[in-house]
Amino acid sequence: MSITLTEATVASILTRSSGYLKTVCSHSLQPYRGCSFGNSLCGVGCYVRHNPFVNRGAEWGSFLEVRENAAAAYCRQCDRERRWARANRGRFSVFMSSATDPFVPHEQRYGITRDVLHAMLENPPDELIIQTHSHLVTRYLAIFRTLSQRCGLRVHISIESDRDRLPGLPPPASPIARRFEAAQQLRDAGIHMVITVAPLLPIADPDRFFQRVAACADAVVVDHFIGGDGTATGARTLRTPLPAAMAAVDPACLDISYRDAILERALEQMPGRVGVGIDGFAGRLLSGPPVPREAIPGAASPADY
Numbered sequence: 001m002s003i004t005l006t007e008a009t010v011a012s013i014l015t016r017s018s019g020y021l022k023t024v025c026s027h028s029l030q031p032y033r034g035c036s037f038g039n040s041l042c043g044v045g046c047y048v049r050h051n052p053f054v055n056r057g058a059e060w061g062s063f064l065e066v067r068e069n070a071a072a073a074y075c076r077q078c079d080r081e082r083r084w085a086r087a088n089r090g091r092f093s094v095f096m097s098s099a100t101d102p103f104v105p106h107e108q109r110y111g112i113t114r115d116v117l118h119a120m121l122e123n124p125p126d127e128l129i130i131q132t133h134s135h136l137v138t139r140y141l142a143i144f145r146t147l148s149q150r151c152g153l154r155v156h157i158s159i160e161s162d163r164d165r166l167p168g169l170p171p172p173a174s175p176i177a178r179r180f181e182a183a184q185q186l187r188d189a190g191i192h193m194v195i196t197v198a199p200l201l202p203i204a205d206p207d208r209f210f211q212r213v214a215a216c217a218d219a220v221v222v223d224h225f226i227g228g229d230g231t232a233t234g235a236r237t238l239r240t241p242l243p244a245a246m247a248a249v250d251p252a253c254l255d256i257s258y259r260d261a262i263l264e265r266a267l268e269q270m271p272g273r274v275g276v277g278i279d280g281f282a283g284r285l286l287s288g289p290p291v292p293r294e295a296i297p298g299a300a301s302p303a304d305y
């Protein structure tokens with residue numbers, strides 16, 4: 001499917017969080033509307049594809065709106081939104097992004113996310129959470145190093161399984177091996193690295209998978225589409241071809257008990273470094289407080305650079 005590209009100026013780029021994201025961050029920021037990864041594996045069950053405010057009637061994966069003034073809009077809004085966030089949510093915490101991927105291939109041409117990150121170097125939020133499905137996130141490693149000295153920076157890379165393919169579905173936007181490499185590169189540079197297993201897909205070898213995660217991430221978050229897609233029963237995802245493809249590999253993975261079994265395996269490999277669902281996205285981990293970075297073998301500190 002070809003993508004219809006449009007360029008737009010937006011009146012605002014910082015959206016005060018509500019619903020699912022309210023306990024995760026004070027604001028979300030979408031450098032693009034739509035997602036060029038919409039026709040890849042993650043796009044099949046993408047929670048955003050059903051949102052009429054985002055897709056405006058177009059098919060998910062068929063459009064991308066480039067928000068060319070995103071950085072300027074951030075600069076214009078950030079003082080006021082910082083004051084509001086600190087008064088109402090405790091801190092000015094930005095999630096980039098919940099309805100697109102900040103590292104879509106078009107980013108190389110337009111540099112919208114890069115410009116927003118540069119704006120944040122001058123006007124940092126208290127916390128920035130970057131969420132991506134792509135290994136292309138490493139292109140901005142130099143910016144992340146500086147930014148991590150100016151605000152709490154967390155990078156989330158989604159790796160939903162150890163399987164690159166599910167029967168009948170398209171390949172992922174970014175191969176699993178490339179995403180693991182990206183996570184390792186970021187962590188080696190002292191960036192706080194979180195792997196988000198969201199939505200959880202059938203995992204062939206959970207112990208081996210979480211050993212790999214443990215080696216390249218500070219924490220892992222596991223989230224099932226039941227509850228995770230914004231409905232208590234996973235109704236949004238059940239309208240897509242994703243569950244049938246998951247069931248073809250392992251029917252048990254459609255039940256929420258699969259998540260709990262996987263969580264046990266994760267906790268064995270990464271005690272104190274495992275989160276579940278929205279609490280995990282917010283940085284609230286199971287089994288007590290997060291383990292200090294210095295206590296995790298192999299984790300570099302930003303101060304090392």
Ligand code: SF4
Nearest residue numbers: 035038042043046101
């Ligand atoms: S990268 Fe994220 S926003 Fe884009 S299609 Fe995949 S899940 Fe949806």
